[in-house]
Amino acid sequence: MPKLIIDDIPVEVAPGTSVLEAARSVGITIPHFCYHPALAIAAACRLCAVKLLDGPVKGIQMSCALPAQDGMVVSTTDPEALRMRQLVIEWLMMNHPHDCPVCDEGGECLLQDFTIAGGHSRRRYQGKKRTFQNQYLGETIHHEMNRCIECYRCARFYQDYAGGTDFGVTGSAGRVYFGRFQEGALESPFSGNLVDICPTGVFTDKTGRFRARYWDYEFAPSVCQHCSVGCNTAPQNFQRETIKIVGRRNDQVNGWFICDRARFDKGYLNDPQRPREARLDGATCGYEDAIDAAAKAIGKFVAQNGAKSLAFVGSSRLSLEGMTLLAQLARTVDGARLCYFGDGAELAGSVAAARLLHEKNSAYLRDIEKAECIALYALDLMEEGPMLALAVRKAFLAGAQIYLVDGDPIPAKQKLPFTFTAVANLDEVPFEGGGRGVVIAGAGKKDADLLDQLASGGAKLVMLQPGPNAMAGGLLTLEFGGEAFSELASAGKIKGVVCFEADLPDGFNADVEVLACADWRTSAAAAKAPVFLPTTPWIESDGTAINYEGRAQRFRRTRVSGLPLKGLDSKYYGSAADAAAEHPPRVHRKEIPGGAERDAWRVMAQLIERLGGRTIEEPLTGRWSKLKDLDPEGEGVRVFNLLQGDPRTEP
Structure with a gap:
């Protein structure tokens, strides 16, 4: 374990650790642009200069490319190192357009941070600036090449890390250009990471362009719900609308990056046509009235047809909290069927x-x-x-x-x-x-x-x-004896269903009555149900998901539920002029427009109580209670140790 001294602080790090990372481990930030922990070392920007006062190496060195060694005495504040960093910043800023007021990177730009930290505030260069022609790179990424500081992060990620072949670097010296041979949409399904990895505003998210600044956003640690990998994300929201979704580091799950589907497939979250009001027989009603009607319909159906003819159906879109309460709801109606999967093969x-x-x-x-x-x-x-x-x-x-x-x-x-x-x-x-x-x-x-x-x-x-939380569905199926909805329906074993964010197969048995449906999107079941209860999607919920490897991860509510302010229906505005100008409503309201949705597990808890069960305040109980305090910013925990001695055995 190399031992060295950085700014009079003794440091001990693992072999192979760079001086830059060694300094970071004790809270010392050395300015850098080209360095990124996930990429190979380039030492291209020359900004991370430090001076080695003693040890096996001496003089000015680039800390990102220098492995820590025994006996090193490093100074990040030596006048010679400070002067070099100041000159590098001045050189990088010589041709920069200084367009921070109109740059979407403003507020989260490393160039801004390190320029100010380096003391550079006045341009001495009076000549003509170098300029480039921007390229069209598709509908998701905006290109502004004049802001480039030639750190090579983008090319190193796109080509070396992600294996892309349609983007790279051309030119030489001051004419280096990062782009495509011909403009066009980037082909890599990981191209959106250029937005995160670029330390300036060369690549910005076109889908959220000119909407808000970094300090305007509401965001919290979340988990992507597009597949079962469970990549860590941080959705950025403004005025009840998800503007951007960025990757969040988790070395156990997704490293530093996310795919383009996780980043850009977010339109459904902001859709003003998403169902947001409780309905009873097609008419809008109060949420409590809808829950009462659902409980009454369940009781009546069971009295007429028996509990075995009723199925409570969920899907892998439910959180672990929702899945556990779905099983409790089925047990409250003693004898009712439990389904976490619509398809038998998925089950x-x-x-x-x-x-x-x-x-x-x-x-x-x-x-x-x-x-x-x-x-x-x-x-x-x-x-x-x-x-x-x-x-x-x-x-x-x-x-x-x-x-x-x-x-x-x-x-x-x-x-x-x-x-x-x-x-x-x-x-x-x-x-x-x-x-x-x-x-x-x-x-x-x-x-x-x-x-x-x-x-x-x-x-x-x-x-x-087959879904973001299907692993939890498999575990709970073993515990509570769940079945596949399609097999029950085709065999004529059920006559009625209550759906919770359920993805029922197309053309399911027309003789099956849908008593109630709780969901955050429209579906055939929702259209057929006399009682509809709107629920919150993952971005508006607190919950837990278990990915393909059995890792439980906590995600947090990143915005309040309700209709986005942009494009809000004119009935919510105080005046016709405000509606025409799309100005946020000037009328103070106690309730958020379209904000009646509730977490699916809370709907289930209310139904359990109305059907004669106990009052539920915490959905994760028993062996799952250990996940209640799971750190949403941590790496998650595998659940296998929770299952020892429990029913993951052959029936």
């Missing part, structure tokens, strides 16, 4: 994962990155778990052999960022020794016996799920 796959995976054989991000042999088994990786493709690429660059087993054809626009060998079955994958092998199985097809055999030989498993 079988998630239950197989819940039974098979445990602490030792469940692979996570670092296991994939360090693997020597990886089999992609019957899946479309870019659709079912795109961020894992970057982990596979990292393993591939380190020499791992990649095999695509029984996979669907890879669409041209979703080219995998690594080379693979296609084989017909898993027997053709050479898992010699097994210790560094990983099988990544698709959400649909899971041969539990075959995968169990592989795991017993030492290979680790990734069993992607």
